[in-house]
Amino acid sequence: MITRRSALATGLLVAMPAVLRAQSGPVAIVGAGAAGLAAAEILRQAGHPFTILEARDRIGGRAHTDRSLGADTPFDAGAQYIHWAERNPWSAIAREAQATSTDQDGWARTLFIDGRPATDAERARRRAGFAGLDAVLAPKGADASLAAEARAAGDDAVAATSGLSRLSLGEDPDRVSAADYERLWSGTDLWVDGYGDLVARRYAHMPVRLSCAVSAIDWSGRGVRLHMPGGTLEAVAAIVTVPVGVLKAGAISFAPRLPDATLSALDGLSMGAYTKIALRLDPPKVDARAVGDAVSVAHDGPTIYFEMGPFGHPVAVANLGGDLARDLCNAGDRAAIALATERLSAILGAQAGGAVRGGRLVGWWTDPHARGSYSIAAPGHAGARDALRAPVGERIVFAGEALAGGGAMTVGGATLDGERAAREVLKRLPG
Ligand SMILES: Cc1cc2nc3c(=O)[nH]c(=O)nc-3n(C[C@H](O)[C@H](O)[C@H](O)COP(=O)(O)OP(=O)(O)OC[C@H]3O[C@@H](n4cnc5c(N)ncnc54)[C@H](O)[C@@H]3O)c2cc1C
Known part of the structure; x- marks a missing residue:
């Protein structure tokens, strides 16, 4: 039985999106788990350039x-x-x-x-x-x-x-x-006998920069600038799919700091x-x-x-x-x-x-790249998953299992949410 109540998320999806301020460049995708890879697949099909940055030396994240x-x-x-x-x-x-x-x-x-x-x-x-x-x-x-x-x-x-x-x-x-x-x-x-293998096989064609942990995201300019060991990447927007445990641990710093609404959504979520x-x-x-x-x-x-x-x-x-x-x-x-x-x-x-x-x-x-198994919404914070879906500055979109509503905590939910995030970005790109 479907019990998902996604009125807020649906409202966000039908709102008229602002067009991205940076006019050209790739979309940066942080994390090559199910969400990041699914987002990349949507961008690939739309013909928009993207770069996937992954901290581990493999893809798949928590499916391994x-x-x-x-x-x-x-x-x-x-x-x-x-x-x-x-x-x-x-x-x-x-x-x-x-x-x-x-x-x-x-x-x-x-x-x-x-x-x-x-x-x-x-x-x-x-x-x-x-x-x-x-x-x-x-x-x-x-x-x-x-x-x-x-x-x-x-x-x-x-x-x-x-x-x-x-x-x-x-x-x-x-x-x-x-x-x-x-x-x-x-x-x-x-x-499945080898769910992790299945995810890795499904996305074996994806170009991914492995062993590349993003440490900071600067969104003070028109686009976003991502910092990682040995360099920076300029992008029109970022889809950030790292687990909420990683975000809450401050492994990625944001400048300017994230809006209060985003921080309060994160407060309501933790990792099991x-x-x-x-x-x-x-x-x-x-x-x-x-x-x-x-x-x-x-x-x-x-x-x-x-x-x-x-x-x-x-x-x-x-x-x-x-x-x-x-x-x-x-x-x-x-x-x-x-x-x-x-x-x-x-x-x-x-x-x-x-x-x-x-x-x-x-x-x-x-595990420093997971900081837990999957997301938990605390009592009194059932709305946190939907709230985290609101794009930040129209150019940072969070995605992953934690934002997947009724599909939270799963590979399927992460996949659907990665696709949602890519569409959020695509509709903000100048036509
Ligand atoms: C023990 C366990 C059992 C589970 N069982 C099931 C199950 O049976 N069925 C099911 O559907 N789901 C299950 N899940 C949940 C499922 O694995 C996750 O919901 C799903 O894989 C999450 O995908 P994701 O893309 O949101 O996140 P992830 O898979 O975590 O992907 C995020 C990626 O971001 C990377 N990253 C982290 N920090 C950085 C950084 N600073 N820079 C760049 N990259 C970074 C990570 O290395 C990771 O690859 C299980 C999870 C665990 C831990």
């Missing part, structure tokens, strides 16, 4: 298929599902590319609590907590937090909401606007800490597919969702979120891999000995 555990052990370090597949532009792209995908049934086969299998009563209680959660979390007027909405429905709903919030949004439920959550699009989730720890398994010792996905709950630590042997790859991927995930990112690889191995071993039981052959923590929270 990681092979650091071995060529036979790929896993998606960031995005892996094509959410709301019925309307997501990536469904058709995946089909055309013949990417392997599967429907996600969303249920783990086993539940472990404090290192032992859950009892039937514990399972039933957990199921009861999740039942009807959508209705429980529907905002009742004020822009309250998910935690506040859940409290009215009792302890089981509170526990289920914490799990849902940390494991799907990457954030603790007291920091999430229920109104923003309600607005998110839903539908079929397609699990959805985190993955991939463990390479030794196939002769453990058949991860036979074990099936599992949830590990601990009273003195994070709840961890284990994906076991996705698409037949010899890997178990631990997923967690919220402050306990932040603590683990800060603690570093060794501590994170040790915790994931310990929890996995409890699930595998007798098969565990020597089954884990290495691990990798993907700590987006401590």
Whole structure:
């Protein structure tokens, strides 16, 4: 069901745009994730010159298929599902590319609590907590937090909401606007074997200046001037697609400073800490597919969702979120891999000995080019995503998953929003 309320955004789109003051030159695109690349594709099709500047040594941003555990052990370090597949532009792209995908049934086969299998009563209680959660979390007027909405429905709903919030949004439920959550699009989730690879393949033709972190954007003149190591770029306009965590950290300075309305929109947004720890398994010792996905709950630590042997790859991927995930990112690889191995071993039981052959923590929270997993609108700030869409000085347009309304937090949303930003710029170019 579509719950997106985009009256403000629509209003912005139909307003008569001012023409850009600088008359010629490329459009600068900051960031080569899904949003930046989609914006570039629109400009390319319109025949307008552009330059993409990317801080990393690769494209794709938070959509990245990681092979650091071995060529036979790929896993998606960031995005892996094509959410709301019925309307997501990536469904058709995946089909055309013949990417392997599967429907996600969303249920783990086993539940472990404090290192032992859950009892039937514990399972039933957990199921009861999740039942009807959508209705429980529907905002009742004020822009309250998910935690506040859940409290009215009792302890089981509170526990289920914490799990849902940390494991799907990457954030603790007291920091999430229920109104923003309600607005998110839903539908079929397609699990892609290599979503990051798919994004990289789709845009392999794009010219991108890699390892080129923009440090400042000067918009005091007619156009924009972007500063980066070793030089500057003059452009008619800039489409800035870096994550809101990067903007809020001040990694890019703006002169003149950004308008109050933009800064206040940024104040209402933050980054969650959805985190993955991939463990390479030794196939002769453990058949991860036979074990099936599992949830590990601990009273003195994070709840961890284990994906076991996705698409037949010899890997178990631990997923967690919220402050306990932040603590683990800060603690570093060794501590994170040790915790994931310990929890996995409890699930595998007798098969565990020597089954884990290495691990990798993907700590987006401590990644300087992401500063978190994806955007969260704070309670009381459900309008922040729309507000950030207002162009600055008619020549800086922010874009990306954080501005994608009902498509926020996704590759599909970032793609649609990158396209929106490019059209915003194109209609301001002198005819
Ligand atoms: C663990 C995790 C799981 C996820 N799971 C899913 C999922 O299953 N399905 C889904 O659809 N989405 C998922 N997402 C979200 C999805 O990955 C993002 O919403 C999407 O990729 C964001 O695209 P973007 O272009 O807005 O931002 P990004 O992909 O972050 O692109 C921004 C780019 O800007 C670059 N940059 C940063 N600073 C600078 C600078 N100073 N100068 C130049 N470049 C800079 C970055 O390196 C990056 O490449 C997940 C994300 C994470 C982290």
